[in-house]
Amino acid sequence: MNRSPGLRSESIRRQNLSTVLTSVHREGASSRSDLVKRTGLTRSSMGDLVSELTRLGFVVEAAPPPDGSPGRPSPIVQADASGNVVMGIDLMVDSVGVTADGLGGQRLHSARRYRPRSRVGLDETVAMAVELVDQIRADIDGARVHAIGVAVPGMVRRSDQRMVLAPNLGWPETDLKQLFKSRLDFDGNVLVGNEADLGALAESRRGVAAGLNHVIYLSGEVGIGGGIIADGRLLRGRDGLAGEAGHIPVNLDGRQCRCGAIGCLETEVGEETLLQRAGLSSDGGREAVDELITAARAGDPSVQEALSAHAHWLAVGLATLVNLFDTDAVVLGGLLGDLLPSIASELEPALKQRLLPAQADTPVLAAAFGIDACGVGAAEMAWDSVLDDPLRPDRQR
Amino acid sequence: MNRSPGLRSESIRRQNLSTVLTSVHREGASSRSDLVKRTGLTRSSMGDLVSELTRLGFVVEAAPPPDGSPGRPSPIVQADASGNVVMGIDLMVDSVGVTADGLGGQRLHSARRYRPRSRVGLDETVAMAVELVDQIRADIDGARVHAIGVAVPGMVRRSDQRMVLAPNLGWPETDLKQLFKSRLDFDGNVLVGNEADLGALAESRRGVAAGLNHVIYLSGEVGIGGGIIADGRLLRGRDGLAGEAGHIPVNLDGRQCRCGAIGCLETEVGEETLLQRAGLSSDGGREAVDELITAARAGDPSVQEALSAHAHWLAVGLATLVNLFDTDAVVLGGLLGDLLPSIASELEPALKQRLLPAQADTPVLAAAFGIDACGVGAAEMAWDSVLDDPLRPDRQR
DNA sequence: TTGAGTATGTGCAACTGTCCTACAAATTAT
DNA sequence: ATAATTTGTAGGACAGTTGCACATACTCAA
Numbered sequence: 001m002n003r004s005p006g007l008r009s010e011s012i013r014r015q016n017l018s019t020v021l022t023s024v025h026r027e028g029a030s031s032r033s034d035l036v037k038r039t040g041l042t043r044s045s046m047g048d049l050v051s052e053l054t055r056l057g058f059v060v061e062a063a064p065p066p067d068g069s070p071g072r073p074s075p076i077v078q079a080d081a082s083g084n085v086v087m088g089i090d091l092m093v094d095s096v097g098v099t100a101d102g103l104g105g106q107r108l109h110s111a112r113r114y115r116p117r118s119r120v121g122l123d124e125t126v127a128m129a130v131e132l133v134d135q136i137r138a139d140i141d142g143a144r145v146h147a148i149g150v151a152v153p154g155m156v157r158r159s160d161q162r163m164v165l166a167p168n169l170g171w172p173e174t175d176l177k178q179l180f181k182s183r184l185d186f187d188g189n190v191l192v193g194n195e196a197d198l199g200a201l202a203e204s205r206r207g208v209a210a211g212l213n214h215v216i217y218l219s220g221e222v223g224i225g226g227g228i229i230a231d232g233r234l235l236r237g238r239d240g241l242a243g244e245a246g247h248i249p250v251n252l253d254g255r256q257c258r259c260g261a262i263g264c265l266e267t268e269v270g271e272e273t274l275l276q277r278a279g280l281s282s283d284g285g286r287e288a289v290d291e292l293i294t295a296a297r298a299g300d301p302s303v304q305e306a307l308s309a310h311a312h313w314l315a316v317g318l319a320t321l322v323n324l325f326d327t328d329a330v331v332l333g334g335l336l337g338d339l340l341p342s343i344a345s346e347l348e349p350a351l352k353q354r355l356l357p358a359q360a361d362t363p364v365l366a367a368a369f370g371i372d373a374c375g376v377g378a379a380e381m382a383w384d385s386v387l388d389d390p391l392r393p394d395r396q397r
Numbered sequence: 398m399n400r401s402p403g404l405r406s407e408s409i410r411r412q413n414l415s416t417v418l419t420s421v422h423r424e425g426a427s428s429r430s431d432l433v434k435r436t437g438l439t440r441s442s443m444g445d446l447v448s449e450l451t452r453l454g455f456v457v458e459a460a461p462p463p464d465g466s467p468g469r470p471s472p473i474v475q476a477d478a479s480g481n482v483v484m485g486i487d488l489m490v491d492s493v494g495v496t497a498d499g500l501g502g503q504r505l506h507s508a509r510r511y512r513p514r515s516r517v518g519l520d521e522t523v524a525m526a527v528e529l530v531d532q533i534r535a536d537i538d539g540a541r542v543h544a545i546g547v548a549v550p551g552m553v554r555r556s557d558q559r560m561v562l563a564p565n566l567g568w569p570e571t572d573l574k575q576l577f578k579s580r581l582d583f584d585g586n587v588l589v590g591n592e593a594d595l596g597a598l599a600e601s602r603r604g605v606a607a608g609l610n611h612v613i614y615l616s617g618e619v620g621i622g623g624g625i626i627a628d629g630r631l632l633r634g635r636d637g638l639a640g641e642a643g644h645i646p647v648n649l650d651g652r653q654c655r656c657g658a659i660g661c662l663e664t665e666v667g668e669e670t671l672l673q674r675a676g677l678s679s680d681g682g683r684e685a686v687d688e689l690i691t692a693a694r695a696g697d698p699s700v701q702e703a704l705s706a707h708a709h710w711l712a713v714g715l716a717t718l719v720n721l722f723d724t725d726a727v728v729l730g731g732l733l734g735d736l737l738p739s740i741a742s743e744l745e746p747a748l749k750q751r752l753l754p755a756q757a758d759t760p761v762l763a764a765a766f767g768i769d770a771c772g773v774g775a776a777e778m779a780w781d782s783v784l785d786d787p788l789r790p791d792r793q794r
Numbered sequence: 795t796t797g798a799g800t801a802t803g804t805g806c807a808a809c810t811g812t813c814c815t816a817c818a819a820a821t822t823a824t
Numbered sequence: 825a826t827a828a829t830t831t832g833t834a835g836g837a838c839a840g841t842t843g844c845a846c847a848t849a850c851t852c853a854a
Binding site for chain 2: 809810811812813814818819820821822823
């Protein structure tokens with residue numbers, strides 16, 4: 001049973017500071033009087049809260065631009081983006097990216113290093129990430145790095161944040177949180193999340209689904225990953241594996257999936273199958289897919305047929321998800337997002353035909369973020385841990 | 398965006414009263430000192446809170462039984478079940494049930510009226526329910542009826558709680574909340590919920606999945622309904638239609654479903670299809686199903702074949718749900734629960750074969766509540782609205 | 795330029811609710 | 825009986841918000 005603990009006076013303060021700071025981070029700078037309207041607090045309290053956030057170094061107040069309305073102008077409260085950052089690390093199969101995002105969501109620095117898609121060891125990959133982090137950390141000297149978010153293409157257990165399975169990397173179960181904490185000599189919070197979950201978070205917070213509280217996100221990289229936003233929050237499930245949409249069965253007569261089952265969504269709309277269906281070498285990677293898209297535009301019939309099959313099975317999988325989750329939108333990222341323009345005309349009717357009337361108008365959108373999605377999501381996850389309690393002891397200094 | 402409003406001093410009191418009262422309701426009577434340990438509040442505060450709840454008439458303190466331990470005995474705080482009730486109304490296709498449950502979950506009264514399954518009009522059905530409610534209300538004179546929960550086999554829109562679709566009843570879109578409020582002359586809160594959602598709530602709060610925070614509930618009545626408990630709360634989705642598992646596609650070569658799509662789960666494992674597969678008249682209702690189960694036990698081959706098909710398609714549907722939601726358990730209610738003993742031996746391997754390794758051990762359980770599930774869930778929903786804020790103005794008197 | 799009108803920030807007392815400390819009360823063990 | 829232990833209680837301290845009065849900074853119009 002989830003039990004809410006007893007609240008004391010200070011809980012109020014924490015919660016109210018969190019509310020104000022979260023508003024500034026998510027919705028951007030706003031005047032004090034706007035904050036008063038949004039929260040329902042009094043001017044006195046808001047004055048107190050804002051001055052505490054200023055004292056803590058999170059926000060600065062600025063003179064408002066004259067807006068022609070009568071009355072005393074209310075100062076603009078804005079995030080101190082350059083003084084407060086979180087870092088995002090995303091470990092992908094063929095590259096490693098590191099970002100530094102300021103409070104408010106502004107991207108300050110980013111770096112990515114590519115490498116051959118052949119399997120790369122855990123140690124090497126972490127070393128690569130650590131190097132990039134240190135490089136960026138040098139550039140932002142003076143800013144507080146509040147937390148670090150890590151995105152991995154593997155399953156992350158909810159209870160201890162250990163990565164328990166990374167099929168596309170071949171890594172063993174690992175405590176990435178501790179690993180990065182020690183290798184980076186970082187005493188703030190390190191949070192680890194699944195690639196697709198963080199992609200979902202990114203798109204629903206700052207991407208094409210910004211502001212929507214119910215979103216299905218499906219990302220096609222080497223496999224198919226999924227993330228669900230329900231009531232504005234990530235659906236995690238018992239162990240944090242909820243939303244793993246790659247392994248719902250769609251084609252009972254389909255191919256054998258790595259997971260042991262038959263005809264999983266991942267098997268039918270994964271990169272490998274697409275290339276095979278088009279008669280191309282199945283390990284051509286992203287370049288091969290780009291070629292394929294070009295060929296489809298040029299009218300290559302066997303390629304078009306492959307895309308048709310792709311659209312068909314994707315529609316079947318999406319029908320399940322849309323009927324089941326009742327969302328505001330579906331967002332397709334990675335390979336699936338790239339493919340969407342080429343298959344939308346087939347996908348949409350095939351999907352609609354399988355949807356309940358109430359869900360028939362659910363839009364299918366291409367992701368706004370490309371390769372950066374996980375990094376943005378990792379940063380948002382990191383920010384959440386900071387904004388939840390701006391007073392947390394290790395942030396007082 | 399979901400924004401938390403500003404908190405004031407009284408918010409603390411509300412929240413703490415809610416925590417204490419909810420604990421007494423969900424986990425039963427407990428000593429004041431146990432409540433102190435659970436909540437982390439001080440003895441002083443707990444004294445204050447309990448005395449306010451006593452003043453409000455929700456709880457009574459009783460002398461504790463001597464337990465042989467040293468120290469001053471701590472009084473037992475227990476729910477005043479006979480003084481505080483909610484009522485549950487469940488509108489089913491072939492019966493209408495009404496219950497009165499005391500605070501703490503104790504069933505005080507219940508009544509059910511059966512009727513032929515032929516379609517029965519909205520007005521008649523409501524009149525029947527009203528009659529039963531009035532009858533029970535007379536029996537519990539003196540107790541406060543805090544709220545009334547209504548379970549319907551239809552889709553209930555989240556924003557306004559209107560019932561928007563009732564395929565098995567043939568009713569038009571209806572504001573059941575207002576309808577019952579006026580017909581019952583009841584000025585408390587009336588809450589309307591979907592049958593399967595409330596079944597899920599019942600089983601996860603007080604049934605076979607009591608205490609589990611992540612549950613898939615599938616109920617087979619005339620159609621197939623589904624409800625998902627995620628993080629201890631009902632998954633509702635944008636409009637409250639999430640978890641409608643009856644309409645996920647499972648058999649692409651299957652039968653045409655009422656919803657327009659092909660091979661929905663409901664079409665493959667609904668009562669009608671089961672009876673047809675067994676070569677029986679498809680409108681035999683529940684008695685026919687009971688006969689069918691008996692025949693299967695006796696070894697009738699055509700019936701066993703029908704059950705095999707049933708198990709197969711149920712496994713396909715459940716595989717999707719289990720892989721997608723990552724739950725502690727699956728609970729089958731209604732027809733599906735009755736069938737479980739007869740098909741478990743086929744269902745379990747067929748399911749396991751399609752599950753991710755991490756989900757392979759998810760248990761499939763038969764519901765603890767039979768026909769009462771929705772009533773219990775409706776009452777829990779009603780209690781939630783009360784316990785969320787024991788100080789709500791209309792409860793002060 | 796000045797004064798009225800308006801919206802907003804600020805200081806301070808009042809209020810709410812919890813915490814803390816000391817003490818009283820109720821039980822068991824010696 | 826008396827000590828030890830645990831729990832309830834009373835009252836002041838503490839934290840945080842509200843509400844009010846007043847100061848402040850702007851627009852508008854004469």
